[in-house]
Amino acid sequence: MKNDIKQKSILLFEKKGFSETSIQDIVETLGVTKGTFYYYFTSKEQLLMDIHVSYIDDLLERQETVRLNQLSNRKKLEELIALLIIDIANHGPSGKVFFREMRHLCEDNAREVKRKREKFRKNLEAIISEGIAQNEFKKELEPGIIAFAILGVTNWSYQWFNPSGEISADRLARVYSDLIFNGIV
Structure with missing residues (x-):
């Protein structure tokens, strides 16, 4: 049920925004009571934090797998570019909530998420330095x-990326990699 609440909330937050989505909206969508919601989450903000932490922790874990592979640094960067684009294709609503709704986290929670985001960036920077x-x-x-x-x-x-559109996630990742490694000239 906890995961169901998260998944339905992500879709509601994507569509209506965090501020415009009430706990009542969430429980009505699921056909459960507010008591069910509060059994798993103490507040809507805690739910948002759970969404953020799950999203960034998953990215960090997959980034670490790429970092530890015995690949060239160029190949690692290509794989991380693909990871980020394919993640948007596979988990678009979660990505939108992650990037758009962080401003609704309390200061302490926002700091924790920012620390994890910075870790991802620093890991990327380390690959470039290497x-x-x-x-x-x-x-x-x-x-x-x-x-x-x-x-x-x-x-x-x-x-803007539409995984069902005319360009696939794999193709977009290759276009971005080519742009980053070769420029436009």
Whole structure:
């Protein structure tokens, strides 16, 4: 039931927004009582935090798997770009809630989520730094800026990318990788 509450809430938050979705909306969608909701979550904000932590923890776990693979740093970056785009394709509503609704978390919860997001970015930055040290990437690159650029390009895709549209998630990931590694000239 806890997972059902989360999944239905994600869809409601995506459609109506966190502020406009009431606990009553959530329980009516599920056909349960508010008591059922409060058995699993103390508040709507705690539910939102659970959604955020689940989302980022899953990304961090999959990022770590890529980081530990015996691959070139370029290949690791390509896989992480694909991971982020395919995640948007597979979990679009969760991604929208993750990126759009964080402003509704209390200060302590927002700080925890930001810390985890920063860890993801720092891990990406470390791969870029290692690639520079191993002469896979240009020496003059600034790893921090490049990490932000990769995250900006990939994460913003949740706004417009339609997995059912004319471009697949795999193709979009390849386009982004080509852009990042080769530019447009």
